[in-house]
Amino acid sequence: MHFLAALVPFMGLAFAAPQAAPKNVKIHGVSLLGSGCPPKSADVQIDATGSLFEATFSEYQVQSGPNTRASDWRRNCKLTINMEYSPGFQFSILKTDMIGFAEIPAGAKGQCINTFSFTNDAEKHVDYVMKLNGHYSGAFDLASQAGVASWSPCGGSTAILNMNTACSLSPTHLPALIAVDHISGKLKVKFALQWQSCRK
Template sequence: MKMHFPPALILGFASLVASVPLAAQAAPRGLRVVGASVLGSGCPYGTADVHAVDSNTAFEIRLSDYVVKTGPGTMASDWRKNCKLTLNLEYDSGFQFSTINADMRGYAFLPAGAEGQCLNTFSFTGAQGEVNYGINFRGAREGAFSLSANSDVVSWSPCGGSTAILNMNTQCSISPTKDRALIAVDRISSKLTVRVALQWRQC
C-alpha cells in the first residue's frame, strides 16, 4: 500500500470570530503526520493509496477493491464492506482540528426492490461523540454517486494536547442479497483545518 505524506503540513486558518483580534492569537508551527493506517474488508492490503492533496490540508484514499455485491455466487463477506483510515497527528498545543468537506464517490447498480446504504463516521480518539452521515440507495438505479458532508458536520480534536488520532470509517451494504446488485467505492477524502481555540471556548 502506497502512502505519500509530506514531512509537515501547511495549514490555512478558518475565519475567526470578529470580536477576537487576530493579533491576540498565536499561529501553530505546523501539523505533522506521524503515522497512518488503512484497514478493512473494503481496503485489503495493496488496494488503497493514501496521499495528501490540496496544499497538504486534505487526505484522499483511492480504492481499487471496495466492491459490495449480492446475487448468485456471492457470500456474506461480499454483502457488506468497510474501510477505516487512522491518522496520527502532532501539532502545537492550544489548537483544535476539525474535519470538513468530507466526500465519498463511487458507482451503484441496484435492481428494483434492492436497497443499499453507505455510512461514514468521523471521530477523534479521546473526544466525546462522533459525526455520522450517510446515503441510502433504492433500486432500480444505476450510475455514479457522491456522498458529501454538509458544512455543519464537524468533529473536533480534544483540547489541551498536542497530538490527535483521527478515525475515518466508511461502511456500505446491500439487501436483500438474492439479486445481482453492486456498490463500488473508488474515493474517500476529508479535509482538515486548524482553528484557534477562542478565548470563550471551554475545553
C-alpha cells in the same frame, strides 16, 4: 454522543483549504485495515497543509444476489491518521465527498457510512451517510456536510483521527453492486478538516 450528517449531492465537489489552520501540521503515521482494503489496494494522499485528504480503494466491492455470501454484502475499511500540530488549535471534519459506481435494482438499496472519531473518544463521532435507492445505475459523486461538528480536544498538540468507511446492500437476495468507478478504477473518499483556535 452521536451526530448524523445531512447528505447533499454535488458534482465535481472542490475542497478549499481552511484558512485558520496551524502553521505546522505533521502526519506521523497512516494505517488502513478492513475487508474493503486488502494489503496494497488502498492509498491516502494528504496536501501540504495537512487539511485535505483523499483515500482511494482499488478493490472495494460490495455485492449481493445469487452465489454471494455474507462477507460480500458488506465491506469496510478503517483509516487511522496520527497527527501532530501547533498547540492551541483543534479541528473537526468540514465535509466529505465519495465517488464510485453502483448498480442497484428496483426494490434494493445501498448505503455507505463514513464514520469519523478520535481515539480515546469513540463515543463522540460523526456519521456521514450516503444512500442509493434502486433503481440506480452509474457513477455517483456525493458530498455531505455535518450539521454539528465534533471537535478534537483542546489542551494538546496531537490527535489520532479515525475514519471507517462501511458500505452494505439489502435485501441480499437481489443482485446489486457498489464498487470502484469504472474510469478511475478507484472508490474515493475525500475529506477536509476545519481548524479553530482553542479558547483560553
